[in-house]
Amino acid sequence: MQQSEELLEDRTLERATGPERVRATFRIYHPDLEPEKLTELLEITPSISWRSGEDSYGWRKRPGFKAPSGAWLLSSRTVMRGNNASAHIDWLLDQLTGKANMIKELQNRGFMIDVVVGWHATSWNTTPSLSPDLMRRLGKLNLPIWFDVYLFGSEEHEI
């Protein structure tokens, strides 16, 4: 009985400090980025991509806004359901299995590559976490990660 009460308390705390919406995105940026070449190299179809100078670029596609850089993004947003950030990151890393050398080569050529986890919370306290296994996977792919945390129902700006 005590255990189930503790479990219930844990789950209540998890709900209170967890995100209301989460997504993980693998991002590549470079002024000279040609999306088709990266798609061919990585053998993955990006969620979205654009060239430098392209109008109405990105998720928002606002007319009159020109892309300052080329980009190639793979996001869990259209594939994964639920708000377990680790599952979103895991899915992303599954897609990148065996691509460590390609990522390293692109980084050496000046491409900016990272993983960003969009984390939208409706509370004033929230708790993004990473397991050792997930950190090992990210580290071996030489991928920095950052959590783009929005607290207390603030407006999220799509990256």
Added chain:
Amino acid sequence: MNFETQPQETYATLRIYHAQLEPEQLTALFEIKPTMAWKMGDQIAVADSEKHNNAPSSVDAQTGGWLLSSKHSVRSTDAMKHIDWVANQLANHGSSIHKLQQAGYTVDLVVAWFSDSWNTCPALTPELMLRLANLRIPLWFDVYLDKPMDLSVLG
């Protein structure tokens, strides 16, 4: 990321918990003096109890604890410097940590992160993640949209 998405204050705390935890044994094992440690049943002070008028100033510890915090050793709002400091203190103790975990001890690294902005961006480099992965320590950011407070006993 920019200045506005960085924290007002941050610090990292290695936390080890177990009902049978003997603080002196862990201190001897890691050869480091903890920031704070107690046995199950000890009276421990409750952090920031003055914020809550009816809250007690101390409680009986429900489990043993051994905490090592960067709070008073690293002066920076760069969380990675705090995490790095903790990882440096634990260098070469990966197998000891693993043995404790196998014996049922809870071991984690919590990064307190106080933001005065609604948008804030905790980040980790691949190198730092590999260090923590090799030490088998899970990490979580305890992100607050609030002024800095002492979380040393919470959790």
